[in-house]
Amino acid sequence: MCTRYSNYEWLVMPFGMCNPPLTSQRAIQVCLREVLDDCAFTWIDDILVYSPTVDQHKEDLQRVLGYLKKDEYYVKISKCKLFIPKVVYIGLEISDVGVRAELKKTELIQTWSKPENKHELHIFLGLCNWFWRFIYKYSHITAPLTSLLQAKVKFVWSEVCEAAFKELKEKIAELILLFIPDPTRPFDLYVDTSEKEICITAALMQWDPRVNGLRVVALTSRKLVQAEQKYPIREKELLAVMFGVKTFRIYVNHTTKVYSDHESLKWLGTSGGLIEGPNRVKRWAIFLNALGIVPQYIPGSKNVVADALSRRPSRTRTQKQTGEERSDEKETDRIAQVESTQKVCPDAKFLDQVRKGYAQDSFFKEFLPFLIHTPTQGTPFAYLCLRLSHFSVKEGLLYYDQRRLAIPTKTLQRQVIWECHDSPLAGHLRVDKTY
Numbered sequence: 250m251c252t253r254y255s256n257y258e259w260l261v262m263p264f265g266m267c268n269p270p271l272t273s274q275r276a277i278q279v280c281l282r283e284v285l286d287d288c289a290f291t292w293i294d295d296i297l298v299y300s301p302t303v304d305q306h307k308e309d310l311q312r313v314l315g316y317l318k319k320d321e322y323y324v325k326i327s328k329c330k331l332f333i334p335k336v337v338y339i340g341l342e343i344s345d346v347g348v349r350a351e352l353k354k355t356e357l358i359q360t361w362s363k364p365e366n367k368h369e370l371h372i373f374l375g376l377c378n379w380f381w382r383f384i385y386k387y388s389h390i391t392a393p394l395t396s397l398l399q400a401k402v403k404f405v406w407s408e409v410c411e412a413a414f415k416e417l418k419e420k421i422a423e424l425i426l427l428f429i430p431d432p433t434r435p436f437d438l439y440v441d442t443s444e445k446e447i448c449i450t451a452a453l454m455q456w457d458p459r460v461n462g463l464r465v466v467a468l469t470s471r472k473l474v475q476a477e478q479k480y481p482i483r484e485k486e487l488l489a490v491m492f493g494v495k496t497f498r499i500y501v502n503h504t505t506k507v508y509s510d511h512e513s514l515k516w517l518g519t520s521g522g523l524i525e526g527p528n529r530v531k532r533w534a535i536f537l538n539a540l541g542i543v544p545q546y547i548p549g550s551k552n553v554v555a556d557a558l559s560r561r562p563s564r565t566r567t568q569k570q571t572g573e574e575r576s577d578e579k580e581t582d583r584i585a586q587v588e589s590t591q592k593v594c595p596d597a598k599f600l601d602q603v604r605k606g607y608a609q610d611s612f613f614k615e616f617l618p619f620l621i622h623t624p625t626q627g628t629p630f631a632y633l634c635l636r637l638s639h640f641s642v643k644e645g646l647l648y649y650d651q652r653r654l655a656i657p658t659k660t661l662q663r664q665v666i667w668e669c670h671d672s673p674l675a676g677h678l679r680v681d682k683t684y
Contacts, residue, residue, distance in 0.1 A: 280320045289313050292339050347428040350383055358421045367404050383424040386450045388470040389443040390417050428464040430455055435504040440489040448472050451493025469496045486511035490544050491533050503541030514544040604645045610657035
C-alpha cells in the first residue's frame with residue numbers, strides 16, 4: 250500500500266478487496282496442482298477430496314494433507330467431513346450417483362411472492378437462473394417472464410405470466426438428479442423446438458443398465474433471438490441439433506445418436522438432402538457430417554425424455570413399508586417399465602364417440618360448422634375468428650394446430666385423463682413412487 254508516509258506490504262490477506270479471492274484460489278491451486286482433478290477439487294478455501302474406495306480415499310487424504318502441510322496450510326478438523334457418501338459443495342448435493350441442487354436453495358423459491366415490477370422480476374429470475382441446468386425446457390418455461398424485461402415492453406402480469414411463474418416454482422421444487430456419465434458407453438442426444446418456436450432445448454441421455462432405462466446426464470436450453478425466430482421450422486429444428494451438439498461437444502462423437510421430432514432432418518445424410526437452402530444450413534450440415542452425425546426421427550409421442558426425467562430416487566418416506574407392500578410395488582414397477590412409455594392410441598369406437606360429442610358440446614358446436622362447410626346463414630363472430638385459424642378438420646375429427654385432437658364433453662375428457670394418468674398401467678405410480 251502506498252501512503253504519504255511510506256510503502257507497506259500486507260503480511261496477511263485483507264478482507265474487502267477485489268484481489269484476495271483470486272489470489273487465495275490461485276495459491277491453493279498451486280499447492281495442490283499435483284492432485285487437482287485426480288482426487289481433489291478446490292474452490293477458494295473449500296477442498297473436496299473424492300475416491301472410489303475407502304482404502305483409496307485414505308491414500309488420497311494423505312496426499313492432499315501432505316501438500317497442505319508442506320506449504321504450511323492448516324486444516325480445522327471441526328470443519329472437516331470425512332468418509333461420507335454424499336456432500337453439499339458450493340450449493341450442489343454430490344453423491345456417487347449424480348448431482349442435484351441443494352434442497353435449502355429450492356425452499357426459498359417456493360415462498361417467493363409474485364413480482365410487482367420489472368426490478369422484482371429481474372431478482373426472481375436471477376435466482377432461478379442458477380437452477381437452469383436441472384430443468385428441462387427452462388428457456389421455454391421462462392419465455393413469458395423474460396419477455397416482460399424488454400425495455401420497450403410494459404410490465405403487465407397476465408395469466409400466461411402467472412402460469413409460467415407457478416410452473417417454474419413447481420419445476421424447481423422437483424429438480425431432477427443429473428447422473429454421472431460413463432465414458433465407456435454411448436450417449437443419446439434429444440433436441441426439440443418449443444411449441445411456440447421461440448426456444449430450443451437439448452437433453453444428453455445415457456442408458457443405465459441398473460434401471461434398464463435412460464438417465465439424464467445434462468440439460469440445456471436457450472431462447473431464440475429475433476432473427477432466429479424467423480427461420481423456417483426445418484432450420485429451427487436443425488439449429489436445435491447444432492446447439493445440442495456444440496454444447497455437449499466433449500461427449501458427442503460418431504457413436505452418439507441424435508433424435509429430433511422433425512422427420513425431414515434425417516435426409517441430411519443423403520447426397521441430395523441439401524441441394525437447396527441457405528448457406529448457414531449447408532455449413533451446419535458439413536459440421537454434422539464431419540462428426541458422422543445424422544439426426545434420427547422420433548415421433549413426439551415416443552420421446553423418452555419426459556419419461557427419463559421422472560426416473561429419480563424417491564424421497565425418504567415417513568412410514569416403514571411392510572414386506573407385502575414392497576412386493577406389490579415391485580410388481581407394479583415391472584408393469585410400469587413396459588407400459589409407462591407406450592403411446593395411448595384411441596380405438597375406432599372412441600373416435601366415433603368424439604365425432605358425436607362435438608354436436609353435444611356447447612363449446613365446439615358453436616364454430617364447428619364454419620370449419621366443415623360454409624353455413625347458409627350467419628358469419629363467425631369476431632371472437633371466433635382467432636380460434637378458427639388454429640383448428641382444422643380431418644375425417645370428421647377436430648385438430649388444434651394440426652396434431653392435437655380436440656376432446657369434447659366432460660365425460661370423454663375424464664376418460665382420456667384416466668387413461669393417461671390414473672390407470673395403473675399409465676406409469677403414474679402415486680406420489681411416493683413418482684417422487
